Amino acid sequence: MDQTPESGALSNEDGRVQTILRLEKDVRSCTRCRLCDGRIHAVPGEGSYSPQIVFVGEGPGAAEDRQGRPFVGRSGRFLDGMIEGIGLRREDVFITNVVKCRPPDNRDPRPDEIVACSDYLERQIELLAPRVVVTLGRYSMQRWFPGERITRIHGQVKEIAPGRVALAMYHPAAALRNPQWREAFAADMQKLPGLLEGK
DSSP states (O other): OOOOHHHHHHHHHHHHHHHHHHHHHHHHTOOSSGGGGTOSOOOOOEEOSSOSEEEEESOOOHHHHHHTOSSOSHHHHHHHHHHHHTTOOGGGSEEEESSSSOOGGGOOOOHHHHHHHHHHHHHHHHHHOOSEEEEESHHHHHHHSTTOOHHHHTTOEEEEETTEEEEEEOOHHHHHHOHHHHHHHHHHHTTHHHHHTTO
16 A cells, blocks of 8 residues: 555654664663663653753753653752743653763763763754754763853854754753852743744
């Protein structure tokens, strides 16, 4: 039986989603670096599989490790509120991290751990195909703004692929600790609606 263009498009979309699900399964069983030894759950990320925005943080914390979900603690509630402030919901975007397993005692991720996870993040961005990648904090920022300082370039936008830009922002946890950074975080979030419209 001949396929209509519509059914073919559905088939392609189903295949893309199945690929994302397989990737998430790979993340959950990953043993590429030492972080797998101490985790409860790996955290591939969650949200829409057709997002216009992907938020990329640093790594899971204790609450995220327990639940297997990204940004579920205090900084996650703060981020959720900021997303709602631009007329979106958490379900409309995709949220993930540079490393998918919790570093012990919430220490900074090490270079080899970031490298071990880099392919997962790259494939996620490719499959999700967002218009905007929002880097949350310096480790995420370094992926697309190498050698820069977050205090200097937060709010800056950079084209990272045809039709795709990155927006550098403070990490929500840092914004909660510092009133000045909190104001900057809120102001930088307000740039997202314009970026989605290509402005």
